[in-house]
Amino acid sequence: MRRTLFAFALLAAGAAQAATVSVYTNLATWQAAVASPVQTQDFTSYPLGTDLTGVAVLPGVTLSSNLGPVEVFSADTEAVAFGPARQVGNAYYEAQYALPFRAVALDITAFESIPGDGTTAVDNGLLTFLFSDGSSYDLAVAGGSGANIFVGIVADLAVTSLRWNEAHEASGGNEETGLDNLRVALRGNGNTVPLPGTLPLVALALGLLPLARRRR
Numbered sequence: 001m002r003r004t005l006f007a008f009a010l011l012a013a014g015a016a017q018a019a020t021v022s023v024y025t026n027l028a029t030w031q032a033a034v035a036s037p038v039q040t041q042d043f044t045s046y047p048l049g050t051d052l053t054g055v056a057v058l059p060g061v062t063l064s065s066n067l068g069p070v071e072v073f074s075a076d077t078e079a080v081a082f083g084p085a086r087q088v089g090n091a092y093y094e095a096q097y098a099l100p101f102r103a104v105a106l107d108i109t110a111f112e113s114i115p116g117d118g119t120t121a122v123d124n125g126l127l128t129f130l131f132s133d134g135s136s137y138d139l140a141v142a143g144g145s146g147a148n149i150f151v152g153i154v155a156d157l158a159v160t161s162l163r164w165n166e167a168h169e170a171s172g173g174n175e176e177t178g179l180d181n182l183r184v185a186l187r188g189n190g191n192t193v194p195l196p197g198t199l200p201l202v203a204l205a206l207g208l209l210p211l212a213r214r215r216r
Contacts, residue, residue, distance in 0.1 A: 018135035019157040027105070030152035034103040034185045041182045043077040052079055058184055060099035067091050073178065078109045080178035086166070091174040093164045095182065100132070104159050105152030105183040110176060111167070113143030118170025125167040125177070127151060132158040143167055148180060 024030035031038060041057045050072045052063050057079075063070045067083035070093065074080070085091045097104065113121040121143040129137045141151065153159070166174035 019129075019131040019133065019137060019155045021129070021137045021153050021155045023139065024105070024152040024154070025150055027150050027152070030103070030105055030150075030154070030183075033154050036103075036185045038103075038183050038185045042180060043072050043079060046072045046077065048072050048074075048077070058182060060097060060101075061182065061184060062096045062098075063093065063179070064096070065091070065093045067093075070179075076109065076180065078107075078178040078180040080109075080176075086174040086176065089168050089172045089174055091166045093179055095162050095179075097159050097161060097184070099184075099186065100158035101184040101186055102156065102158055103152070103154045103183075103185040104129075104162065105150065105181075106162075106164075106179055107148040107150055107181040108141065108164065109148050109178040109180050110146050111141075111143040111149055112146045112175065113167070114145075120169065121167035121175040122170050123167050125175070126163075126165040128163045128165070129153060129155075129159055130161045130163075131155060132160055141167075143175060150181075152183065 022033065024033065039058050041061070043052075043057070046052070051069045052071065053069050054062050054064065056062055063079060065081035065083075066085045067081035070079050070081045072079065079093075081093065083091075095106075108125070111121065111125065124140040124142050127139040127141050131137070135157075137153070139151065141149065143149075164177070164179065166177050169175050
């Protein structure tokens, strides 16, 4: 299976306060960093075709999409939406977090990027996290073989929402993806989630090339 590449480039906006974020592309490493109980939603308890839009799939967590209803789809019971926005290249999913989760994670499903195949992604998707202080953090996510791509973060501020903007195919439409295995945790030991190490060290340890953007 081809390795998925993430790149994280840090751009802080002036002297404005912004969330401190550590990024993980491995579930076990993220869970170790969280150091507190994790709640997971894999959608297996929902019948196929269930409309999840606005449903609390985890305590305080709801999903939506500009494509239309977010539904439980396929034998893998992932959350997928279909609609015309994908054809014009501006498809996205959103998750809203009403509780002060400082650690969140998800799998991006069915994200293919095969060199020379214009019916798969020809650019990166964009995953944006919003925080309780109004700041945001962007991650460019590259596609792969279609296997699930894990992305998790641990921050010093509560996450209020995330948006997944799908990558584009050569036609200009979006590469079709879904979401699965949503994970959340309130905090680590004490009152804050621990932030072990720095982003460059995490990237080096995982053999990744840094490329992300944080803004206010």
